[in-house]
Amino acid sequence: xxxxxxxxxxxxxxxxxxxxxxxxxxxxxxxxxxxxxxxxxxxxxxxxxxxxxxxxxxxxxxxxxxxxxxxxxxxxxxxxxxxxxxxxxxxxxxxxxxxxxxxxxxxxxxxxxxxxxxxxxxxxxxxxxxxxxxxxxxxxxxxxxxxxxxxxxxxxxxxxxxxxxxxxxxxxxxxxxxxxxxxxxxxxxxxxxxxxxxxxxxxxxxxxxxxx
Numbered sequence: 658x659x660x661x662x663x664x665x666x667x668x669x670x671x672x673x674x675x676x677x678x679x680x681x682x683x684x685x686x687x688x689x690x691x692x693x694x695x696x697x698x699x700x701x702x703x704x705x706x707x708x709x710x711x712x713x714x715x716x717x718x719x720x721x722x723x724x725x726x727x728x729x730x731x732x733x734x735x736x737x738x739x740x741x742x743x744x745x746x747x748x749x750x751x752x753x754x755x756x757x758x759x760x761x762x763x764x765x766x767x768x769x770x771x772x773x774x775x776x777x778x779x780x781x782x783x784x785x786x787x788x789x790x791x792x793x794x795x796x797x798x799x800x801x802x803x804x805x806x807x808x809x810x811x812x813x814x815x816x817x818x819x820x821x822x823x824x825x826x827x828x829x830x831x832x833x834x835x836x837x838x839x840x841x842x843x844x845x846x847x848x849x850x851x852x853x854x855x856x857x858x859x860x861x862x863x864x865x866x867x868x869x
Contacts, residue, residue, distance in 0.1 A: 659759055661813030666765035668823035668843030670747045671775045680732045688716035701847055702826040704766050704791050737774035746864030748780055755784040760811040762787040766798055798827045801834035823847045828856035
């Protein structure tokens with residue numbers, strides 16, 4: 658039994674990861690660049706502002722990190738507002754936990770505008786105690802303190818709190834912070850089944866596997 662639950666958003670609660678990859682691939686194609694697996698892993702762990710720096714440092718034709726952020730927001734914000742959908746079983750699983758009075762939060766590297774737009778298309782926000790973007794806190798999902806901060810918002814101890822994410826790096830950091838972890842497979846670019854399993858107690862394809 659969980660005292661509290663923290664969910665990632667993209668690729669975990671919302672089926673948006675392909676839209677992110679499409680934008681990344683467009684930026685890479687425009688720059689004529691192919692990333693290695695290690696560079697893809699690095700990119701997937703970055704905040705939006707850090708991704709701007711990533712592209713500026715490596716590629717010609719990008720003037721500032723803010724230019725990259727603006728391009729991503731331009732392509733993705735409308736998608737969140739009009740086309741984003743929940744991962745299968747996500748709304749039902751959150752409702753199931755809510756009926757059991759389990760406090761829940763979202764922790765995401767996406768900007769708050771994306772989270773509000775995408776989650777607002779679902780019945781999830783009314784059941785969540787907090788929706789946290791790393792833009793709103795010091796640090797990132799690579800830092801243990803970020804997970805402890807969200808646990809404090811829930812009023813739960815890390816060891817009694819479960820964290821769901823589709824990225825292996827976040828599961829690794831959450832586990833190091835003392836949380837219990839479940840991998841949600843979305844894409845090999847975020848984490849293969851083997852990578853997710855390395856840092857999770859269980860790996861699921863979607864939340865239908867966890868419903869009563």
